[in-house]
Amino acid sequence: MKSLSTALAQRHQQGLYRQRRVMHGQSSVHMQLAGQPVINFCSNDYLGLASDPRLIAALADGARRYGVGSGASHLVTGHHAIHDALEQALAEFTGRPRALLFSTGYMANLGVITTLAGRHDRIFSDRLNHASLLDGARLSGATMQRYPHHDMAALHTLLAEPSTAQTLVVSDGVFSMDGDIAPLPQLMQLAHDSGSWLIIDDAHGFGVLGAHGGGTFEHCSQPHSDNVAVIGTFGKAFGTSGAFVAGSDALIETLIQNARSYIYTTALSPALAHATLVSLGIVRDEDWRRQQLRSLIERFRRGAAQLGLTLGESTTPIQPLIIGDNARCVAASERLLAAGLLISAIRPPTVPHGTARLRITLSAAHREVDIDRLLDALSGL
Ligand SMILES: Cc1ncc(COP(=O)(O)O)c(C=O)c1O
Structure with a gap:
């Protein structure tokens, strides 16, 4: 029988270990994680309806x-x-x-x-x-x-x-x-x-x-x-x-x-x-939600370009920032979390090898100040 703990340890070494986060409060862009307020930039609740x-x-x-x-x-x-x-x-x-x-x-x-x-x-x-x-x-x-x-x-x-x-x-x-x-x-x-x-x-x-x-x-x-x-x-x-x-x-x-x-x-x-x-x-x-989302996406992409960040060719709320290396991607996600921003590090096999990324997602429930805070935190990565 193969040792499960050896395989798990290997996963850790490769920067591929996955962990669940225990969230508190209603599912929305502003949540609590381990007693701290965080802005959620990784849910798929694009129109902000999950807790409507x-x-x-x-x-x-x-x-x-x-x-x-x-x-x-x-x-x-x-x-x-x-x-x-x-x-x-x-x-x-x-x-x-x-x-x-x-x-x-x-x-x-x-x-x-x-x-x-x-x-x-x-x-x-x-x-x-x-x-x-x-x-x-x-x-x-x-x-x-x-x-x-x-x-x-x-x-x-x-x-x-x-x-x-x-x-x-x-x-x-x-x-x-x-x-x-x-x-x-x-x-x-x-x-x-x-x-x-x-x-x-x-x-x-x-x-x-x-x-x-x-x-x-x-x-x-x-x-x-x-x-x-x-x-x-x-x-x-x-x-x-x-x-x-x-x-x-x-x-x-x-x-x-x-x-x-x-x-x-x-x-x-x-x-x-x-x-x-x-x-x-x-x-x-409620098309205004899509319009709000589009305007936030444009604000984010404009700001990211000014910072010299290269995002994927996306006009949708999914805005990946490719980091490449798994461990660097996890470290970046952890640094952002310390700044109160929740963004998942997506790694293989979910994405191809060498393309680990911060999968940033925007929601109509975000406000412009949330986007500006995100840009500010990304500038310091
Ligand atoms: C493209 C795509 N298809 C299907 C699914 C699965 O949908 P569900 O979460 O309802 O199982 C997901 C994600 O969850 C997805 O991103």
Whole structure:
């Protein structure tokens, strides 16, 4: 038997040890950590909704009306009318015929990919895709090839190889660790021309991009197409938790019949579905939150450029500062924490080797003074 403590010690030495932080207070940009106030620059609560009083009230109201737990899986007795209502609202929001709820984005990605691809099929995946897309591809047993990040010529070459297999092209909409946006029009064209499925995980795009928060598709003005499955999660801009897949009627019915991560698990809490329905209305209608976010992003990028800091090519709230070395990245994160700023050091295998980074994320709930404090602290790194 391999020694677990030796492996853990090795992890420490490589600067790869992960530790949980115990946070206190409501989830927001101003929190308490070990009794000290901190400004949170690493959550995915991009619109500042996780502790919005309207969502808190909706969750309590939902629990009173429907109970806390769903009691069973969707295919037994766990599928409540409120789930149905949220699915219909999501279909309308995304401009797709239908939507299907999953308990988490991780499970939605596993479900879609393993349903659409099997052992004899092919999956072409952007090299920087989220781990859940990678795991879905592995679990499907299909042959997976990763094309270089955003490289549409490389994808075109892969798609041109003759094959009778079902083919899936898989990409993040907004890349979770880099914040850049997938070249959606080209992906749509390539998938269409090659008769492939296109799977877009827009966990970080929904709520943030587009005048109504419709994500990467709204941002790129791309309409619905039957060969596309789009995944959204509620744990980010929506401020709750859970996920959905949107697409054609046939796709959703096929997922209900086959997706094991949909079938063999307890349905999302109906109270949470109720709160998410309220959140969806806020996401769609309160564009001022996106405008506030954009203005904070611009302020941060302007200030960082003045300091000579090189950020990634990102116009979204995910603003990575690449440090490279794991230990240096952890040290930088700790120095920032000592200054009252919470920013995670993201290291391999979450990101490629040699690209450890401070994953700075901004929220509409930040104020300009928070951004200025962040810039001030980064200038002293
Ligand atoms: C791009 C992407 N997809 C999927 C997920 C998983 O979503 P969930 O947290 O709902 O499981 C995440 C992060 O959590 C993500 O960043």
